[in-house]
Amino acid sequence: MNDSTIAVAAPRPMESEKSRSQNRAAVRRATNEPVGVQIVLIALALAFLGLFLLVPLAVVFAEAFRKGWEVYRASITSPEALAAIKLTLLVAAITLPLNTLFGVAAAWAIAKFRFKGKSVLITLIDLPFAVSPVIAGLIFVLLFGRQGVFGEWLMARDWKIIFAVPGIVLATAFVTFPFVARELIAFMEAQGTEEEEAAMVLGASGWQAFWRVTIPNIKWGLLYGIILCNARAMGEFGAVSVVTGHVGRTNTVPLQVELLYGEYQFAAAFAVASILTLVGIVTLIIKRVVEVRAHSQIKAGSG
């Protein structure tokens, strides 16, 4: 140990690569805990992971396939299940562009400009995180429901929001709107405004600066926000459950799972749930890839 430390301290040029890795190993050894502590810590982490993640995950798929592949296929291709999947995709397809637009605009304003009430805006953006989704759903029922503020006005025109698709979209959009904005604010603040200013003095219009400089600079952060937003939009239960009147005819996938489970159709419930689980796993994989890219982009941007 002593010998190798001395060799590390005075590396010969030929060996620099080798001794550098030795050096790293030596540092790692120096900061390490005793082996016993390591084993206990790792075992604890694994036990937690197993109990709260792996076992439930396994149960979902085991239950889904309990009655065989045919029942599984029938469960996820039943008209109700397909309708639920379609509705979930539709809600996501409307919510994502809306929240992306809002997120980019809000993050742009917050990160690139000085104005009064900025901290109020930042706090407001976080509101959906602080409010229970059930309350969020109730807010829309109180606004657009039969007895709601706009209830009569809507009734007179025969426009349905609550217990219908618009209500689901509204509730989902509310619950998911901080994701893109939050992600981008941090990202844009880390990058500062110098590149946009550079584009402006070089003769670019605000629009040109946005598309040619800002968007390429934030694309990975933006994608990261959209992925998180999508995962939440597809999985949201509480707020949607309230605006649809607790499991009615219009069901998203999470509501459909709840409905089937409530009717003791366990295999079918878990089969539909397995779709959401898969979406979750794919999201995690994409998120990981995007995270790495986003991180390297922030680093490159600061150069």
Add this chain to the structure above:
Amino acid sequence: MKITVRDITKRYGAFTALQNVSLEVPQGKLVALLGPSGSGKTTLLRVIAGLEAPDSGSVLYEQDDVTQRAAKERNVGFVFQHYALFGHMTIFENIAFGLRVRKWKNEAVRERVMELLRLIQLEGLEKRLPSQLSGGQRQRVALARALAASPQMLLLDEPFGALDAKVRADLRRWIRQLHDEIHMTSVFVTHDQEEAFEVADHVVVMNKGRIEQEGAPDAVFASPANAFVTDFLGHVNVFHGRIQNGRAHIGTEEMPMSFDVPAPQNGADEGAEVTAYIRPHEVDIDRVSHGSDSMFAIVTRVNRSGSTVKIALVAQEGQLPLDVELPHERDAELGLVVNDRVWVYPRQVRVFRREEAAQSGDAKIAA
């Protein structure tokens, strides 16, 4: 292109960044805005570029009032302190950016970018990304990008600030040469007086949002207009005293020392408190007294490793530390060693009234 700045004031909340600043940058000159951080020099540069809108006052390019004009319409080359290169674009596309937004044809863009790459001596690196270049190379790319669309003037914000000493010296010389070749009206911001004096034709010293003094580098260095400028332009010994019989007296009753008050400052009243500034290289040391304009001191340290010999002394029974720089020849004649008892006599003393000096003291704290 001549730049005229008239009565510019710029505030950020309670902080006044620029206060009634007026300045003229003659056609084809290279001008340095010199000052401590917070002096308003960068704000002034950004106002000239149109990146910052002044609260009052106006900016003129020749006779043309551009105060209300957006940065993108001013055709100005601007080099940012941290380069602000577009991280996702190649070096080629970075330099081409200003030409692309002006809708140049591909052919012409290529020709112009290659010409600039030759100018900044980075041919062959056009396919690299900014993150693959060194600091000095990035700075040159930023310069080429600023020059691409043939701007009417070049504005540089701390262009050498983020570089190490060797690269900085090279780049400084290169910018000066470049300016001598293309004669573009240029303004650069710096907090380094050596840099300003070495590169610029004209130096503007700023403090607390005001211009303290401007002029040719030699003239500013030879006769600083006030206490702040004297203090800011490099290392200087500071003494406090008062005016008696038209002379500035410093030191204690037992060991008095007095100077003639130089012409521009001799309006000081009898008894007024003054501060005297003595530059280390404007002092001589001798082993005998020269009367009341010399001062007794003890040598505490001698450093012969530089182009001059740096001698640290204490005067007034250890109360007043004092630095002196002597030529090696003079040092050889004296043969000084630590603890030698000597007489110090300044060849030139700059005396300013105390309140003015106190003001500059504040500025240093604020910086």
